[in-house]
Amino acid sequence: MNDTWFQRHQPRLDAAVAASASRTYFSAFGESVTPWDHPAEVSRAGTAAFRAWLDADFPIETPGSEGTVSTERSPYGFDLGVRYPRVVDVDALLAPVPGARAWREAGPDGRVGVCLEILDRLHARGFELAGAIRHTSGQPLAIAFSYSVSSALDRSLEALAWSWREMTRVAPTAVWESPRGARLEKTYTVIPRGTSLVIGSAAFTTWNGWPAIFASLVAGNRVVVQPHPSAVLPMAITVQVCQEVLAEAGFDVGLVTLAVGACEDRLHERLAVRPEVRIVDFMGPAGFCAWLEERAGQAVLFTGCPGVNSVVVDSTSDFAGMCDNLALSLAAFTAQMTTAPHNLLVPRTGIDTDEGRKSPRDVADGIAAALDRLLRHDLGAIEVLGALATPAVLAFAEAAARKGEELIASRQVPHPTYTDAEVRTPVLVGLQAADADIYSGESIGAVCYLVETADTEESIALFYLMASRHGAVTAGVYSTSEEVLDEVRDVALDVGVALSENLLGDIVVNSVSAFSDFHGTGTSPASSATILDAAFVSPRFRVVQSRRHV
Known part of the structure; x- marks a missing residue:
């Protein structure tokens, strides 16, 4: 047989x-x-x-x-x-x-x-x-x-x-x-x-x-x-x-x-x-x-x-598209995937975009608007978010929201069939580069940190530091500068992390395609x-x- x-x-x-x-x-x-x-x-x-x-x-x-x-x-x-x-x-x-x-x-x-x-x-x-x-x-x-x-x-x-x-x-x-x-x-x-x-x-x-x-x-x-x-x-x-x-x-x-x-x-x-x-x-x-x-x-x-997955945000030629992409990355299974972004590294002086200069708060507001577009209707939202896997995920999210500035609050989404389901939108918490004791820890989902840095060079340095010490499964970068892209790509190779560059649309950093994408590298503290x-x-x-x- x-x-x-x-x-x-x-x-x-x-x-x-x-x-x-x-x-x-x-x-x-x-x-x-x-x-x-x-x-x-x-x-x-x-x-x-x-x-x-x-x-x-x-x-x-x-x-x-x-x-x-x-x-x-x-x-x-x-x-x-x-x-x-x-x-x-x-x-x-x-x-x-x-x-x-x-x-x-x-x-x-x-x-x-x-x-x-x-x-x-x-x-x-x-x-x-x-x-x-x-x-x-x-x-x-x-x-x-x-x-x-x-x-x-x-x-x-x-x-x-x-x-x-x-x-x-x-x-x-x-x-x-x-x-x-x-x-x-x-x-x-x-x-x-x-x-x-x-x-x-x-x-x-x-x-x-x-x-x-x-x-x-x-x-x-x-x-x-x-x-x-x-x-x-x-x-x-x-x-x-x-x-x-x-x-x-x-x-x-x-x-x-x-x-x-x-x-x-x-x-x-x-x-x-x-x-x-x-x-x-x-x-x-x-x-x-x-x-x-x-x-x-x-x-x-x-x-x-899971490790600590970072996204270096330097600049973009499509601000709305970038925000839509990041919002989908966070919303998919309420960021409970090991591939979801953990830290968004944004210069405190802001980033250049097709819509003009955007501050870190503007970036957060752009992601909030994108999440609202994606999750506005509850019946559609439950098919994106799913339910929190365990009570520990909810407890982690609630505790994280108190450790910094709550840039995007989580809201509960009622489920029409399962009334006891804990369906929540993700929370975005604002931190400073000095708050490494918070954003360097392992995340169990539903939380992302927007970390303000001195400039893109510090963002890249933090990406290297987090990935080399704690490992990472994915990393991302948004930049219109080839020099920045090359530098981030070199760092990703140094620390053994898969990198996504300037993703737009519904292909997100979470996406891993069989026969084409390698998941984990075996050289990072996050994977053997x-x-x-x-x-x-x-x-x-x-x-x-x-x-x-x-």
Whole structure:
């Protein structure tokens, strides 16, 4: 079956391999297609499938489990009530999988075929997954569907493309002959590194987790998926689909396992330090990334944290367009994306624009007007903002507003369906360059700081300082000066941060396109890995040779 699947999906794989090299636009799963472009009956069926999981036992078996646990509450104001097997015996969970050797012997083509089939079936359940993502993270439906399903699938396909290319780079067999006449037949076999632990995040569990799952699985590793307690259902569905396809192909379903615990179980910490675990993937708070680096030395780590994302505002030839772009960057999922702007660095003497000289307050007012245009109608606003993922995000935003001048106040947007949903517009807080103790901290969303600097040179210096000390996932610059653009570009290269220059329209600094954009660089304090490049996949396997006389 897996050979048939490889043949069926090979044209898509070949296209993905080509796109990952050319970096031109490519999307196999409709990355830019909105949920409203699909037939209404498909959306309704997916919504019904999501709701069928609520207040029920999730049908999946987990070694080492006893009883069940239910930990999820929708940011839209209700308990999901889904009950999952609760892991109590980590030894049993991590016991060797009987079918591991058969999975290794399937080879790169066989494993890729199975994984490509899994992606197809996840895509078929896209609206069900989008519902689960929306009601665990708070993402608005468009982001949940287009970003956390379609784009996440494209990123997963990209992981398979890179993996297949790297695993097949070396010929599987060769006849070696020395000048003195000795002849050896040599065989080169890709072997897995070991058990892979994928620790889920709360906000973007699939976009972060799926590429890791498939990069490890296709390399022959057994994968343990340990979701964040607030976002289990999307990953439970994922594991269910993986096991379904593995079983159809004749492989051990234990190759992909769901591991769920209660918050107090600290299951992610117990698993991460086990000697059986040789690969750990996690994207989330910097504190746990540091914890992993200190204690999980037995494993290869692929980590990422938000960092401090800066936008250097020097000048612009389209003031209204710049403000619209920044407003959309802040409003998308209420700045809860790790790619959202954190600091807007603006000279206190103002910036030159097509509308004349603009002070920092004018910039704030321009963004406020743009936010008003974007979020004026509540029904439209809720589809941009989503809901705050946790009460901690709201508490952080309220505390931040008291630490400086509140340039743009946050307002609550009523949700017509979910009256308990905490939907808020982002807050913009004015600070001075001397307030580094405030704007250099990790942000958990809904807040942006407008930092007044002495001049653009100080703005660039602060960008360098923040990114080099704390890392950054994205950076931006607005300037009509080629010299300024060149200087900021050089700094971005020095600190290893992806840079966006003079963005206008609906392509914002948050936007990350599969097969073209690299997410993270692996050289910044905010990331030890890049999604996606060869370094993300190659450490997950090794090549072992055998040789004999011909």
